[in-house]
Amino acid sequence: MTKDLLFEIGMEEMPARFIRAAMEQLKQRLEKWLEESVIRHGAVASYATPRRLAVLVKDVAEKQEDVHEEVKGPSRKIALDENGEWSKAALGFARSQGVDPALFTFRELAGTEYIYVSKSHAGVETKSIIAEGLQDILHAMNFPKNMRWGSYDFKFVRPIRWMVALFGDQIIDLEVAGVKSGNVTRGHRFLGQDTAISEPSAYVESLRAQHVIADVNERERMISEQIKALAEEKGWNIAVKDDLLEEVLFLVETPTALFGKFEESFLNIPQEVLITSMREHQRYFPVLNEQGALLPFFVTVRNGDAHSLDVIARGNEKVLRARLSDAKFFYEEDQKLAIKDALSKLESIVFHEELGTVGDKVRRIRRNAEKLSDLLRIDTGTAEAISRTAEICKFDLVTQMVYEFPELQGVMGEDYAHKAGESEAVAKGIFEHYQPRFSGDDAPSSDVGSIVSIADKIDTIAGCFSIGIIPTGSQDPYGLRRQAAGIAQIILEHKLSVRLSDIFAIALDTHQHFHELKRTKEEIMKDLMEFFGLRVRKTLSDSFRYDVVDAVMAAGYDDVVSVVDRGAALMAAVQERDDFKTTVESFGRVSNLAAKASAAKVRSDLLGDPAERVLYDTWRRVADEYRKLLDSRNGAEALRQLGELKETITVFFDAVMVMAEDEEIRTNRLALLAAIDQDLKAFADFSKLVWA
Numbered sequence: 001m002t003k004d005l006l007f008e009i010g011m012e013e014m015p016a017r018f019i020r021a022a023m024e025q026l027k028q029r030l031e032k033w034l035e036e037s038v039i040r041h042g043a044v045a046s047y048a049t050p051r052r053l054a055v056l057v058k059d060v061a062e063k064q065e066d067v068h069e070e071v072k073g074p075s076r077k078i079a080l081d082e083n084g085e086w087s088k089a090a091l092g093f094a095r096s097q098g099v100d101p102a103l104f105t106f107r108e109l110a111g112t113e114y115i116y117v118s119k120s121h122a123g124v125e126t127k128s129i130i131a132e133g134l135q136d137i138l139h140a141m142n143f144p145k146n147m148r149w150g151s152y153d154f155k156f157v158r159p160i161r162w163m164v165a166l167f168g169d170q171i172i173d174l175e176v177a178g179v180k181s182g183n184v185t186r187g188h189r190f191l192g193q194d195t196a197i198s199e200p201s202a203y204v205e206s207l208r209a210q211h212v213i214a215d216v217n218e219r220e221r222m223i224s225e226q227i228k229a230l231a232e233e234k235g236w237n238i239a240v241k242d243d244l245l246e247e248v249l250f251l252v253e254t255p256t257a258l259f260g261k262f263e264e265s266f267l268n269i270p271q272e273v274l275i276t277s278m279r280e281h282q283r284y285f286p287v288l289n290e291q292g293a294l295l296p297f298f299v300t301v302r303n304g305d306a307h308s309l310d311v312i313a314r315g316n317e318k319v320l321r322a323r324l325s326d327a328k329f330f331y332e333e334d335q336k337l338a339i340k341d342a343l344s345k346l347e348s349i350v351f352h353e354e355l356g357t358v359g360d361k362v363r364r365i366r367r368n369a370e371k372l373s374d375l376l377r378i379d380t381g382t383a384e385a386i387s388r389t390a391e392i393c394k395f396d397l398v399t400q401m402v403y404e405f406p407e408l409q410g411v412m413g414e415d416y417a418h419k420a421g422e423s424e425a426v427a428k429g430i431f432e433h434y435q436p437r438f439s440g441d442d443a444p445s446s447d448v449g450s451i452v453s454i455a456d457k458i459d460t461i462a463g464c465f466s467i468g469i470i471p472t473g474s475q476d477p478y479g480l481r482r483q484a485a486g487i488a489q490i491i492l493e494h495k496l497s498v499r500l501s502d503i504f505a506i507a508l509d510t511h512q513h514f515h516e517l518k519r520t521k522e523e524i525m526k527d528l529m530e531f532f533g534l535r536v537r538k539t540l541s542d543s544f545r546y547d548v549v550d551a552v553m554a555a556g557y558d559d560v561v562s563v564v565d566r567g568a569a570l571m572a573a574v575q576e577r578d579d580f581k582t583t584v585e586s587f588g589r590v591s592n593l594a595a596k597a598s599a600a601k602v603r604s605d606l607l608g609d610p611a612e613r614v615l616y617d618t619w620r621r622v623a624d625e626y627r628k629l630l631d632s633r634n635g636a637e638a639l640r641q642l643g644e645l646k647e648t649i650t651v652f653f654d655a656v657m658v659m660a661e662d663e664e665i666r667t668n669r670l671a672l673l674a675a676i677d678q679d680l681k682a683f684a685d686f687s688k689l690v691w692a
Contacts, residue, residue, distance in 0.1 A: 005057040033133045033136070040065065043059075049212060051189070063125050075112050162182070223248065223249060230257055253303060254305060256306050277405070282320055285300070298320065330399075368456075369387065385425040439485065466508070466524055551686060555683055561633050581691055616672060619672075626641040
């Protein structure tokens with residue numbers, strides 16, 4: 001026999017960003033408890049609204065399964081002493097299993113006899129243990145932030161106000177923080193009322209009758225369909241960002257989309273400002289035309305039905321008008337601030353107490369950018385734009401608009417720089433130097449934005465590492481991982497001819513120029529290389545097999561473009577070339593013996609055997625072209641060149657005794673193999689490849 005199980009936790013409104021994870025956590029914890037309790041069950045569905053988390057389990061067995069198991073103990077040799085009596089080890093095993101030693105049996109396993117004991121546990125009724133299980137689950141729940149209320153020590157995401165716990169039509173008796181479970185849930189705060197749940201399967205429809213759509217997917221579908229219908233009716237393009245849709249989804253229990261409008265005069269403000277104000281402050285969806293230009297309308301989702309939507313729209317319009325009026329005021333006031341005056345204000349903003357002010361940071365960024373320009377041999381005109389961009393890249397941080405909307409840093413800088421008469425390259429560079437802002441974001445498209453972005457990001461990373469701030473575990477308050485990944489992305493997308501170690505050296509030299517380093521350059525360089533290695537590995541792992549990643553990383557990743565290029569070439573060879581395994585095997589024979597080499601130089605006058613002479617000549621011919629290809633980041637051709645060694649390596653090992661009795665000849669042959677191996681390992685450590 002089976003029954004459905006329903007568990008609902010009713011609370012004060014939860015933060016929208018916590019809800020999906022909490023919903024999944026409750027489901028997973030209940031599933032795990034049922035599995036550990038050996039209770040059979042059917043499908044598990046989870047539900048959530050701003051005021052509730054719930055899980056419904058179909059066809060839960062009314063009784064645990066009986067458990068029969070055999071447990072292996074110590075071997076006979078250990079279990080019996082010299083007198084044939086049970087040893088301390090055997091008696092300890094009996095105590096741990098709660099059985100009498102008389103129940104032991106011996107059975108052979110892999111030629112050795114071991115003690116075995118059979119154990120059986122009769123299942124108990126589910127209803128006798130489920131209350132304790134649900135209580136434990138509640139206490140085990142964790143959230144980004146917890147609350148305590150009243151005089152209770154119990155912590156939860158928000159104060160619990162009611163609970164529904166049903167096994168079939170029976171109430172599961174439990175109590176948490178003064179709230180006792182029952183079968184009564186609460187409907188929509190304004191449109192619904194309390195309602196009794198007759199049985200778990202009636203949960204969703206009972207709430208629907210009280211204006212609560214408990215199913216998250218259904219609620220999301222309703223919102224999307226309503227917005228789509230509104231867009232088709234009006235001929236609009238409604239910009240729906242996934243993160244905003246997710247937030248709105250968990251702000252409502254009964255969604256109803258509606259639209260409002262604002263004065264066209266506000267469109268004189270950059271549309272990014274208006275969109276940010278609507279999205280971030282009001283949770284509105286902006287309305288665009290087919291060309292992507294903002295229209296004087298917005299779409300919002302009401303937590304309620306379609307009654308009096310015109311009144312709701314007017315209320316939202318009034319609130320938005322106040323927000324946009326503030327934005328207009330800030331925008332107009334900011335244009336009265338000269339860039340040089342804004343820069344002087346940066347001197348009073350502390351970036352980090354050990355790394356100085358934002359003004360200090362800007363000077364470091366400029367020096368880094370100019371050094372990178374020299375290293376990359378940037379033309380004079382672009383280099384001047386890079387220097388100017390670096391000099392003023394942070395001036396908009398002191399504007400009122402960015403103070404109000406921090407996410408507009410760079411956006412406002414570009415706009416204000418245009419209005420102040422800066423060149424297009426400089427204005428665009430100010431915006432782009434923040435890119436990529438997050439995983440999946442675009443890299444800067446211009447050389448100016450790219451160089452200043454790297455200069456800014458490596459200043460932060462190197463500065464933090466120099467004072468001992470190194471991300472550990474999940475802790476990364478300064479976003480150093482994201483910034484390191486951004487540097488790698490920029491290098492890859494622009495195929496910059498720059499090594500990570502050169503970038504590190506420039507940044508550390510700049511920091512040392514302005515203040516004394518607390519750690520040695522060598523220590524910081526080592527930590528930086530390991531830190532960036534993890535970011536490069538992640539980039540490679542997104543496209544290539546783990547063994548291919550291991551192989552090319554072992555050959556070095558200082559040149560990010562090269563390691564990705566080598567990874568692509570090696571991955572293609574592994575997947576597409578039928579003969580590549582035998583080629584790698586020949587490389588392996590070289591590497592195995594190369595490890596025994598003691599001489600650093602090959603003497604051609606000692607190459608007496610024709611097979612070793614052919615191998616030497618082929619290697620010399622291949623090596624020059626191979627190294628050029630490797631330097632030019634042409635991994636596919638470089639690997640093809642290495643492949644030409646395969647036949648001569650095979651002939652060499654068939655015809656020549658490497659470990660010859662003559663020490664001089666033996667040393668020279670090993671030196672030849674070591675020289676070839678050095679070239680092989682400049683591409684990859686082929687021994688790390690795994691074959692099916």
